[in-house]
Amino acid sequence: MHRRDPRAKIAALMVFLVVLATAHRALPAFGLALVLLLSAALIWARLPLFSALARAAIVLPFSLVFAAVCWLSGDPARGFSLLLKSYLSALAVLLVVSTTPFPALLRGLEMSGAPRFLLMVAQFLYRYLFVISEEAQHMSKAAASRGATVGSFVAGRSKGRSARFRAAAGALAVLFARSYGRAEDIHRSMLARGFLGRFQPFGALRFRATDAVFTLFASLAPVLLRAAVERAM
Amino acid sequence: MPHPLPPGPRPPAPGPRPLSRPLIEVRGLRFCYEDGTRALNGVDFRLERGETVALLGANGSGKTTFVLHLNGLLAGQGSVEICGLPVNRQNIPEIRRKIGLVFQDSESQLFMPTVLEDVAFGPLNSGMSREHAVERALAALETVGMSAAAARAPYHLSAGEKKRVAIAGILAMDPEILVLDEPTTSLDPPGQGALAELLVRLPQPKILATHDVPFARALCDRAVFFQGGVIAAEGPVEDIVIRFGWELALERSKLRR
Numbered sequence: 001m002h003r004r005d006p007r008a009k010i011a012a013l014m015v016f017l018v019v020l021a022t023a024h025r026a027l028p029a030f031g032l033a034l035v036l037l038l039s040a041a042l043i044w045a046r047l048p049l050f051s052a053l054a055r056a057a058i059v060l061p062f063s064l065v066f067a068a069v070c071w072l073s074g075d076p077a078r079g080f081s082l083l084l085k086s087y088l089s090a091l092a093v094l095l096v097v098s099t100t101p102f103p104a105l106l107r108g109l110e111m112s113g114a115p116r117f118l119l120m121v122a123q124f125l126y127r128y129l130f131v132i133s134e135e136a137q138h139m140s141k142a143a144a145s146r147g148a149t150v151g152s153f154v155a156g157r158s159k160g161r162s163a164r165f166r167a168a169a170g171a172l173a174v175l176f177a178r179s180y181g182r183a184e185d186i187h188r189s190m191l192a193r194g195f196l197g198r199f200q201p202f203g204a205l206r207f208r209a210t211d212a213v214f215t216l217f218a219s220l221a222p223v224l225l226r227a228a229v230e231r232a233m
Numbered sequence: 234m235p236h237p238l239p240p241g242p243r244p245p246a247p248g249p250r251p252l253s254r255p256l257i258e259v260r261g262l263r264f265c266y267e268d269g270t271r272a273l274n275g276v277d278f279r280l281e282r283g284e285t286v287a288l289l290g291a292n293g294s295g296k297t298t299f300v301l302h303l304n305g306l307l308a309g310q311g312s313v314e315i316c317g318l319p320v321n322r323q324n325i326p327e328i329r330r331k332i333g334l335v336f337q338d339s340e341s342q343l344f345m346p347t348v349l350e351d352v353a354f355g356p357l358n359s360g361m362s363r364e365h366a367v368e369r370a371l372a373a374l375e376t377v378g379m380s381a382a383a384a385r386a387p388y389h390l391s392a393g394e395k396k397r398v399a400i401a402g403i404l405a406m407d408p409e410i411l412v413l414d415e416p417t418t419s420l421d422p423p424g425q426g427a428l429a430e431l432l433v434r435l436p437q438p439k440i441l442a443t444h445d446v447p448f449a450r451a452l453c454d455r456a457v458f459f460q461g462g463v464i465a466a467e468g469p470v471e472d473i474v475i476r477f478g479w480e481l482a483l484e485r486s487k488l489r490r
Binding site for chain 1: 301304306326329330332334336338340341342344345346350353354355357358359363402403406
Protein backbone atom coordinates (compact mmCIF):
# COMPACT_ATOMS: atom_id res chain seq x y z
CA MET A 1 0.00 0.00 0.00
CA HIS A 2 2.93 2.35 0.71
CA ARG A 3 4.09 1.98 -2.90
CA ARG A 4 0.78 2.90 -4.50
CA ASP A 5 0.51 6.20 -6.38
CA PRO A 6 -0.93 8.90 -4.08
CA ARG A 7 -3.63 9.68 -6.68
CA ALA A 8 -4.91 6.09 -6.41
CA LYS A 9 -5.18 6.42 -2.63
CA ILE A 10 -6.78 9.87 -2.85
CA ALA A 11 -9.38 8.59 -5.35
CA ALA A 12 -10.20 5.58 -3.15
CA LEU A 13 -10.42 7.84 -0.09
CA MET A 14 -12.86 10.17 -1.85
CA VAL A 15 -15.10 7.24 -2.82
CA PHE A 16 -14.93 5.93 0.75
CA LEU A 17 -15.93 9.32 2.19
CA VAL A 18 -18.84 9.75 -0.24
CA VAL A 19 -20.14 6.24 0.44
CA LEU A 20 -19.86 6.82 4.19
CA ALA A 21 -21.40 10.30 4.15
CA THR A 22 -24.43 9.20 2.14
CA ALA A 23 -25.15 6.04 4.22
CA HIS A 24 -28.28 6.28 6.39
CA ARG A 25 -29.61 2.72 6.75
CA ALA A 26 -28.20 0.03 9.06
CA LEU A 27 -25.44 2.35 10.23
CA PRO A 28 -24.15 0.26 13.19
CA ALA A 29 -23.65 -2.82 10.99
CA PHE A 30 -22.20 -0.78 8.11
CA GLY A 31 -19.93 1.07 10.54
CA LEU A 32 -18.66 -2.23 11.96
CA ALA A 33 -18.03 -3.56 8.44
CA LEU A 34 -16.02 -0.43 7.57
CA VAL A 35 -13.99 -0.69 10.78
CA LEU A 36 -13.11 -4.26 9.78
CA LEU A 37 -12.26 -3.14 6.24
CA LEU A 38 -9.99 -0.33 7.46
CA SER A 39 -8.41 -2.62 10.07
CA ALA A 40 -7.57 -5.12 7.33
CA ALA A 41 -6.02 -2.29 5.30
CA LEU A 42 -3.99 -1.11 8.32
CA ILE A 43 -2.66 -4.63 8.88
CA TRP A 44 -1.89 -4.98 5.15
CA ALA A 45 0.03 -1.67 5.33
CA ARG A 46 1.92 -3.01 8.39
CA LEU A 47 0.75 -0.13 10.57
CA PRO A 48 0.13 -0.60 14.31
CA LEU A 49 -3.59 -1.43 14.39
CA PHE A 50 -4.54 -0.47 17.94
CA SER A 51 -2.44 2.66 17.91
CA ALA A 52 -4.15 3.77 14.68
CA LEU A 53 -7.61 2.99 16.07
CA ALA A 54 -6.79 5.07 19.14
CA ARG A 55 -5.28 7.96 17.17
CA ALA A 56 -8.35 8.29 14.96
CA ALA A 57 -10.34 9.00 18.13
CA ILE A 58 -8.64 12.42 18.28
CA VAL A 59 -11.53 13.73 16.20
CA LEU A 60 -14.17 12.59 18.71
CA PRO A 61 -13.98 15.51 21.18
CA PHE A 62 -14.89 17.88 18.34
CA SER A 63 -17.74 15.80 16.93
CA LEU A 64 -18.94 14.94 20.45
CA VAL A 65 -20.04 18.54 20.92
CA PHE A 66 -22.25 18.40 17.84
CA ALA A 67 -23.47 14.90 18.74
CA ALA A 68 -24.50 16.20 22.18
CA VAL A 69 -26.44 19.03 20.54
CA CYS A 70 -28.28 16.46 18.34
CA TRP A 71 -28.98 14.25 21.37
CA LEU A 72 -30.30 17.19 23.43
CA SER A 73 -32.53 18.26 20.56
CA GLY A 74 -34.18 14.80 20.57
CA ASP A 75 -32.33 13.18 17.67
CA PRO A 76 -29.84 10.72 19.28
CA ALA A 77 -29.59 8.66 16.04
CA ARG A 78 -28.16 11.66 14.19
CA GLY A 79 -25.68 12.22 17.02
CA PHE A 80 -24.54 8.58 16.81
CA SER A 81 -24.28 8.84 13.03
CA LEU A 82 -22.13 11.97 13.36
CA LEU A 83 -19.75 10.30 15.82
CA LEU A 84 -19.46 7.14 13.73
CA LYS A 85 -18.90 8.95 10.46
CA SER A 86 -16.36 11.39 11.86
CA TYR A 87 -14.39 8.54 13.48
CA LEU A 88 -14.38 6.39 10.33
CA SER A 89 -13.43 9.38 8.16
CA ALA A 90 -10.51 10.17 10.48
CA LEU A 91 -9.39 6.53 10.40
CA ALA A 92 -9.47 6.43 6.59
CA VAL A 93 -7.54 9.73 6.31
CA LEU A 94 -5.01 8.44 8.85
CA LEU A 95 -4.50 5.31 6.75
CA VAL A 96 -3.77 7.37 3.61
CA VAL A 97 -1.55 9.88 5.41
CA SER A 98 0.42 7.13 7.16
CA THR A 99 1.16 5.30 3.93
CA THR A 100 2.08 8.34 1.80
CA PRO A 101 5.07 10.69 2.29
CA PHE A 102 3.76 14.21 2.79
CA PRO A 103 5.43 15.75 -0.31
CA ALA A 104 4.03 12.90 -2.46
CA LEU A 105 0.59 13.40 -0.93
CA LEU A 106 0.67 17.11 -1.80
CA ARG A 107 1.86 16.30 -5.30
CA GLY A 108 -0.98 13.78 -5.66
CA LEU A 109 -3.51 16.34 -4.42
CA GLU A 110 -2.10 18.93 -6.82
CA MET A 111 -2.39 16.54 -9.76
CA SER A 112 -5.89 15.64 -8.61
CA GLY A 113 -6.92 19.29 -9.01
CA ALA A 114 -6.75 20.57 -5.40
CA PRO A 115 -6.22 24.38 -5.23
CA ARG A 116 -2.50 25.14 -5.45
CA PHE A 117 -2.68 27.95 -2.91
CA LEU A 118 -4.25 25.65 -0.33
CA LEU A 119 -1.51 23.08 -0.92
CA MET A 120 1.23 25.67 -0.55
CA VAL A 121 -0.26 26.76 2.78
CA ALA A 122 -0.28 23.09 3.86
CA GLN A 123 3.35 22.68 2.79
CA PHE A 124 4.50 25.77 4.69
CA LEU A 125 2.44 24.72 7.71
CA TYR A 126 4.10 21.30 7.64
CA ARG A 127 7.58 22.81 7.39
CA TYR A 128 6.95 25.47 10.07
CA LEU A 129 5.46 22.97 12.50
CA PHE A 130 8.91 21.39 12.55
CA VAL A 131 10.47 24.84 13.01
CA ILE A 132 8.27 25.48 16.06
CA SER A 133 9.03 21.99 17.35
CA GLU A 134 12.81 22.53 16.93
CA GLU A 135 12.65 25.93 18.63
CA ALA A 136 10.61 24.43 21.47
CA GLN A 137 13.27 21.73 21.92
CA HIS A 138 16.07 24.34 21.98
CA MET A 139 14.20 26.42 24.56
CA SER A 140 13.42 23.35 26.62
CA LYS A 141 17.12 22.38 26.67
CA ALA A 142 18.12 25.94 27.61
CA ALA A 143 15.55 26.00 30.43
CA ALA A 144 16.52 22.50 31.65
CA SER A 145 20.20 23.48 31.74
CA ARG A 146 19.22 26.21 34.22
CA GLY A 147 17.26 23.82 36.39
CA ALA A 148 13.76 24.43 35.03
CA THR A 149 11.30 21.72 34.09
CA VAL A 150 8.06 21.84 32.11
CA GLY A 151 6.32 21.13 35.41
CA SER A 152 7.84 24.21 37.01
CA PHE A 153 6.05 26.35 34.43
CA VAL A 154 2.67 24.83 35.12
CA ALA A 155 2.75 23.23 38.55
CA GLY A 156 5.52 24.83 40.63
CA ARG A 157 4.44 25.23 44.24
CA SER A 158 6.70 28.13 45.04
CA LYS A 159 4.83 30.55 42.79
CA GLY A 160 1.27 31.73 42.65
CA ARG A 161 -1.03 30.53 39.90
CA SER A 162 -0.98 33.87 38.07
CA ALA A 163 2.85 34.02 38.19
CA ARG A 164 3.07 30.50 36.73
CA PHE A 165 0.56 31.42 34.05
CA ARG A 166 2.57 34.54 33.18
CA ALA A 167 5.81 32.51 33.00
CA ALA A 168 4.21 29.89 30.72
CA ALA A 169 2.58 32.57 28.54
CA GLY A 170 5.90 34.42 28.31
CA ALA A 171 7.73 31.24 27.24
CA LEU A 172 5.04 30.57 24.64
CA ALA A 173 5.30 34.12 23.31
CA VAL A 174 9.09 33.84 23.04
CA LEU A 175 8.68 30.49 21.28
CA PHE A 176 6.40 32.01 18.66
CA ALA A 177 8.58 35.11 18.25
CA ARG A 178 11.67 32.91 17.71
CA SER A 179 9.79 30.61 15.36
CA TYR A 180 8.56 33.62 13.40
CA GLY A 181 12.12 34.90 13.06
CA ARG A 182 13.33 31.47 11.95
CA ALA A 183 10.48 31.14 9.46
CA GLU A 184 11.43 34.55 8.03
CA ASP A 185 15.02 33.32 7.58
CA ILE A 186 13.82 30.19 5.80
CA HIS A 187 11.58 32.22 3.52
CA ARG A 188 14.46 34.58 2.70
CA SER A 189 16.74 31.68 1.84
CA MET A 190 14.01 30.26 -0.41
CA LEU A 191 13.63 33.61 -2.19
CA ALA A 192 17.41 33.82 -2.57
CA ARG A 193 17.28 30.55 -4.54
CA GLY A 194 14.66 31.78 -6.94
CA PHE A 195 11.46 30.64 -5.17
CA LEU A 196 8.55 32.24 -7.02
CA GLY A 197 5.69 31.09 -4.83
CA ARG A 198 5.36 27.54 -6.07
CA PHE A 199 7.24 24.38 -5.10
CA GLN A 200 8.53 22.65 -8.21
CA PRO A 201 7.85 18.90 -8.27
CA PHE A 202 10.95 16.83 -7.60
CA GLY A 203 9.79 13.26 -7.93
CA ALA A 204 7.60 12.46 -10.93
CA LEU A 205 4.52 10.37 -10.13
CA ARG A 206 3.79 7.33 -12.26
CA PHE A 207 0.34 5.79 -12.31
CA ARG A 208 0.89 2.12 -13.10
CA ALA A 209 -1.53 -0.69 -13.93
CA THR A 210 -1.28 -1.96 -10.34
CA ASP A 211 -2.40 1.50 -9.16
CA ALA A 212 -5.45 1.26 -11.42
CA VAL A 213 -6.28 -2.20 -10.03
CA PHE A 214 -5.81 -0.88 -6.47
CA THR A 215 -8.09 2.10 -7.15
CA LEU A 216 -10.76 -0.19 -8.59
CA PHE A 217 -10.79 -2.65 -5.66
CA ALA A 218 -10.31 -0.03 -2.92
CA SER A 219 -13.18 2.04 -4.34
CA LEU A 220 -15.47 -0.93 -4.90
CA ALA A 221 -14.96 -2.38 -1.41
CA PRO A 222 -17.02 0.20 0.58
CA VAL A 223 -19.67 0.33 -2.17
CA LEU A 224 -20.12 -3.46 -2.15
CA LEU A 225 -20.05 -3.58 1.67
CA ARG A 226 -22.78 -0.97 1.89
CA ALA A 227 -24.92 -2.76 -0.71
CA ALA A 228 -24.49 -6.10 1.12
CA VAL A 229 -25.29 -4.68 4.59
CA GLU A 230 -28.32 -2.74 3.37
CA ARG A 231 -29.67 -5.80 1.53
CA ALA A 232 -29.14 -8.07 4.55
CA MET A 233 -30.99 -5.65 6.88
CA MET B 234 46.06 26.74 17.88
CA PRO B 235 46.16 28.37 14.43
CA HIS B 236 43.53 27.47 11.87
CA PRO B 237 44.56 24.84 9.35
CA LEU B 238 43.99 27.31 6.54
CA PRO B 239 45.53 27.32 3.08
CA PRO B 240 48.07 30.03 2.18
CA GLY B 241 46.56 33.44 1.45
CA PRO B 242 45.77 34.78 -1.99
CA ARG B 243 48.51 36.24 -4.15
CA PRO B 244 48.75 40.04 -3.87
CA PRO B 245 47.07 41.87 -6.74
CA ALA B 246 49.31 42.86 -9.62
CA PRO B 247 50.60 46.43 -9.33
CA GLY B 248 49.20 49.05 -11.64
CA PRO B 249 45.93 50.93 -12.19
CA ARG B 250 42.58 49.32 -11.27
CA PRO B 251 40.76 47.63 -14.15
CA LEU B 252 38.54 49.92 -16.18
CA SER B 253 35.93 47.25 -16.94
CA ARG B 254 32.52 47.48 -15.31
CA PRO B 255 32.55 46.13 -11.74
CA LEU B 256 30.54 43.00 -10.94
CA ILE B 257 28.87 44.78 -8.04
CA GLU B 258 28.49 48.52 -7.73
CA VAL B 259 26.67 50.00 -4.74
CA ARG B 260 26.22 53.75 -4.33
CA GLY B 261 24.82 55.61 -1.35
CA LEU B 262 22.91 52.66 0.09
CA ARG B 263 20.77 53.53 3.12
CA PHE B 264 18.40 51.25 4.99
CA CYS B 265 16.28 51.62 8.10
CA TYR B 266 14.43 48.68 9.71
CA GLU B 267 10.75 48.97 10.67
CA ASP B 268 11.66 49.41 14.33
CA GLY B 269 13.62 52.54 13.43
CA THR B 270 17.12 50.98 13.57
CA ARG B 271 19.32 52.67 10.98
CA ALA B 272 21.39 49.78 9.65
CA LEU B 273 23.02 51.38 6.59
CA ASN B 274 23.87 55.08 6.33
CA GLY B 275 25.26 55.50 2.84
CA VAL B 276 27.39 52.57 1.71
CA ASP B 277 29.52 52.74 -1.45
CA PHE B 278 31.07 49.47 -2.58
CA ARG B 279 32.57 47.85 -5.69
CA LEU B 280 33.50 44.25 -6.40
CA GLU B 281 35.80 43.76 -9.36
CA ARG B 282 36.13 40.59 -11.41
CA GLY B 283 38.21 37.86 -9.79
CA GLU B 284 38.23 39.55 -6.38
CA THR B 285 37.50 38.06 -2.96
CA VAL B 286 36.56 40.72 -0.44
CA ALA B 287 36.06 40.42 3.32
CA LEU B 288 33.37 42.48 5.01
CA LEU B 289 34.68 43.00 8.53
CA GLY B 290 33.00 44.83 11.38
CA ALA B 291 31.43 44.38 14.78
CA ASN B 292 28.03 42.77 15.37
CA GLY B 293 25.28 45.14 14.26
CA SER B 294 27.59 47.18 12.03
CA GLY B 295 25.45 46.49 8.94
CA LYS B 296 27.27 43.62 7.18
CA THR B 297 24.32 41.23 6.98
CA THR B 298 21.88 44.01 6.07
CA PHE B 299 24.26 44.97 3.28
CA VAL B 300 24.54 41.46 1.81
CA LEU B 301 20.75 41.02 1.91
CA HIS B 302 20.51 44.02 -0.44
CA LEU B 303 22.73 42.35 -3.03
CA ASN B 304 20.01 40.00 -4.24
CA GLY B 305 17.01 42.13 -3.41
CA LEU B 306 15.95 40.51 -0.14
CA LEU B 307 15.98 43.99 1.36
CA ALA B 308 15.44 47.18 -0.58
CA GLY B 309 16.87 50.46 0.73
CA GLN B 310 17.56 53.87 -0.78
CA GLY B 311 20.51 54.26 -3.14
CA SER B 312 21.55 52.13 -6.06
CA VAL B 313 22.74 48.52 -6.27
CA GLU B 314 23.89 47.09 -9.61
CA ILE B 315 24.85 43.46 -10.15
CA CYS B 316 26.73 42.73 -13.39
CA GLY B 317 25.31 45.95 -14.76
CA LEU B 318 21.71 45.15 -13.79
CA PRO B 319 20.02 47.44 -11.28
CA VAL B 320 18.41 45.48 -8.44
CA ASN B 321 14.70 46.05 -9.03
CA ARG B 322 11.56 43.92 -9.18
CA GLN B 323 12.00 43.24 -12.89
CA ASN B 324 15.62 42.06 -12.62
CA ILE B 325 15.36 40.11 -9.37
CA PRO B 326 14.98 36.60 -10.90
CA GLU B 327 18.08 37.20 -13.07
CA ILE B 328 20.03 38.74 -10.17
CA ARG B 329 19.21 35.84 -7.86
CA ARG B 330 20.71 33.51 -10.47
CA LYS B 331 23.87 35.62 -10.57
CA ILE B 332 24.36 36.06 -6.80
CA GLY B 333 24.66 32.93 -4.70
CA LEU B 334 23.93 33.89 -1.10
CA VAL B 335 24.95 31.46 1.65
CA PHE B 336 23.24 32.38 4.91
CA GLN B 337 24.86 32.42 8.33
CA ASP B 338 22.50 29.77 9.71
CA SER B 339 22.65 26.71 7.45
CA GLU B 340 19.63 25.27 9.27
CA SER B 341 17.47 27.97 7.70
CA GLN B 342 18.84 27.24 4.26
CA LEU B 343 18.15 23.52 4.30
CA PHE B 344 14.41 22.94 4.29
CA MET B 345 13.72 20.10 1.87
CA PRO B 346 13.32 16.45 2.97
CA THR B 347 16.61 15.23 1.47
CA VAL B 348 19.99 16.77 0.66
CA LEU B 349 19.56 16.10 -3.07
CA GLU B 350 16.11 17.74 -3.18
CA ASP B 351 17.46 20.72 -1.26
CA VAL B 352 20.39 21.22 -3.61
CA ALA B 353 18.10 20.82 -6.63
CA PHE B 354 15.63 23.41 -5.24
CA GLY B 355 17.32 26.39 -6.94
CA PRO B 356 17.81 24.77 -10.38
CA LEU B 357 14.17 23.60 -10.39
CA ASN B 358 13.02 27.14 -9.57
CA SER B 359 15.04 28.46 -12.50
CA GLY B 360 12.96 26.30 -14.82
CA MET B 361 15.30 23.34 -15.39
CA SER B 362 13.90 19.89 -16.05
CA ARG B 363 14.07 17.43 -13.16
CA GLU B 364 16.83 15.40 -14.86
CA HIS B 365 18.97 18.46 -15.53
CA ALA B 366 18.39 19.81 -11.99
CA VAL B 367 19.40 16.47 -10.45
CA GLU B 368 22.50 16.37 -12.66
CA ARG B 369 23.45 19.89 -11.50
CA ALA B 370 22.73 19.01 -7.87
CA LEU B 371 24.87 15.87 -7.99
CA ALA B 372 27.73 17.80 -9.61
CA ALA B 373 27.50 20.49 -6.91
CA LEU B 374 27.49 17.87 -4.16
CA GLU B 375 30.56 16.30 -5.78
CA THR B 376 32.31 19.69 -5.75
CA VAL B 377 31.77 20.14 -2.01
CA GLY B 378 32.54 16.48 -1.25
CA MET B 379 29.04 15.59 -0.09
CA SER B 380 27.89 13.13 -2.78
CA ALA B 381 27.51 10.35 -0.21
CA ALA B 382 24.91 12.40 1.69
CA ALA B 383 22.56 12.93 -1.27
CA ALA B 384 19.77 10.75 0.11
CA ARG B 385 20.16 11.83 3.75
CA ALA B 386 17.92 14.23 5.64
CA PRO B 387 19.70 17.61 6.04
CA TYR B 388 18.96 17.84 9.77
CA HIS B 389 21.00 14.67 10.40
CA LEU B 390 24.23 16.30 9.16
CA SER B 391 26.96 17.94 11.25
CA ALA B 392 27.39 21.74 11.20
CA GLY B 393 30.27 21.50 8.73
CA GLU B 394 28.35 19.15 6.44
CA LYS B 395 25.31 21.43 6.54
CA LYS B 396 27.46 24.37 5.50
CA ARG B 397 28.86 22.35 2.59
CA VAL B 398 25.38 21.32 1.48
CA ALA B 399 24.20 24.94 1.76
CA ILE B 400 27.10 25.96 -0.51
CA ALA B 401 26.23 23.12 -2.91
CA GLY B 402 22.66 24.48 -3.06
CA ILE B 403 24.10 27.76 -4.27
CA LEU B 404 26.70 26.24 -6.63
CA ALA B 405 23.97 24.20 -8.33
CA MET B 406 22.53 27.50 -9.56
CA ASP B 407 25.89 28.28 -11.21
CA PRO B 408 26.15 31.80 -9.76
CA GLU B 409 28.62 34.40 -11.03
CA ILE B 410 29.32 35.74 -7.52
CA LEU B 411 29.32 34.00 -4.13
CA VAL B 412 28.28 35.88 -1.01
CA LEU B 413 28.79 34.11 2.31
CA ASP B 414 27.47 35.54 5.56
CA GLU B 415 29.55 34.45 8.57
CA PRO B 416 30.66 31.21 6.84
CA THR B 417 32.77 29.93 9.74
CA THR B 418 30.10 30.33 12.45
CA SER B 419 29.64 27.08 14.42
CA LEU B 420 32.44 25.31 12.53
CA ASP B 421 35.35 23.74 14.40
CA PRO B 422 38.94 24.55 13.24
CA PRO B 423 39.19 21.50 10.92
CA GLY B 424 35.78 22.43 9.49
CA GLN B 425 36.95 26.01 8.93
CA GLY B 426 40.08 24.76 7.22
CA ALA B 427 38.12 22.43 4.95
CA LEU B 428 35.70 25.24 4.09
CA ALA B 429 38.58 27.59 3.29
CA GLU B 430 40.14 24.97 0.99
CA LEU B 431 36.79 24.51 -0.75
CA LEU B 432 36.31 28.26 -1.23
CA VAL B 433 39.83 28.69 -2.61
CA ARG B 434 39.02 26.06 -5.24
CA LEU B 435 35.82 27.78 -6.34
CA PRO B 436 36.53 30.17 -9.21
CA GLN B 437 33.79 32.73 -8.54
CA PRO B 438 34.51 36.15 -7.03
CA LYS B 439 33.43 36.14 -3.39
CA ILE B 440 32.23 38.42 -0.64
CA LEU B 441 32.76 37.04 2.87
CA ALA B 442 31.02 38.80 5.74
CA THR B 443 33.00 37.53 8.71
CA HIS B 444 34.53 38.15 12.11
CA ASP B 445 37.14 35.49 11.49
CA VAL B 446 40.36 37.37 10.79
CA PRO B 447 42.56 34.30 9.97
CA PHE B 448 39.85 33.13 7.57
CA ALA B 449 39.69 36.54 5.91
CA ARG B 450 43.50 36.68 5.70
CA ALA B 451 43.65 33.27 4.05
CA LEU B 452 41.06 34.00 1.40
CA CYS B 453 40.60 37.68 0.71
CA ASP B 454 42.42 40.14 -1.52
CA ARG B 455 41.09 43.11 0.43
CA ALA B 456 38.75 43.99 3.25
CA VAL B 457 36.18 46.67 3.92
CA PHE B 458 35.37 47.61 7.50
CA PHE B 459 31.77 48.37 8.47
CA GLN B 460 31.16 50.71 11.36
CA GLY B 461 27.83 52.30 12.23
CA GLY B 462 26.25 51.38 8.90
CA VAL B 463 28.98 52.85 6.69
CA ILE B 464 32.24 51.56 5.25
CA ALA B 465 34.77 53.20 7.55
CA ALA B 466 37.82 51.97 5.64
CA GLU B 467 38.97 49.56 2.95
CA GLY B 468 42.31 48.10 1.96
CA PRO B 469 44.46 45.01 2.44
CA VAL B 470 43.09 42.72 5.17
CA GLU B 471 46.22 43.09 7.29
CA ASP B 472 46.07 46.91 7.28
CA ILE B 473 42.38 46.98 8.15
CA VAL B 474 42.80 44.49 10.99
CA ILE B 475 45.64 46.53 12.52
CA ARG B 476 43.93 49.88 11.95
CA PHE B 477 40.80 48.87 13.87
CA GLY B 478 42.61 47.04 16.64
CA TRP B 479 41.29 43.60 15.77
CA GLU B 480 44.79 42.16 15.69
CA LEU B 481 45.31 43.46 19.23
CA ALA B 482 42.02 41.94 20.36
CA LEU B 483 43.05 38.57 18.90
CA GLU B 484 46.42 38.70 20.66
CA ARG B 485 44.75 39.62 23.97
CA SER B 486 42.34 36.71 23.71
CA LYS B 487 45.32 34.38 23.10
CA LEU B 488 47.20 35.79 26.11
CA ARG B 489 44.23 35.30 28.42
CA ARG B 490 44.35 31.60 27.65
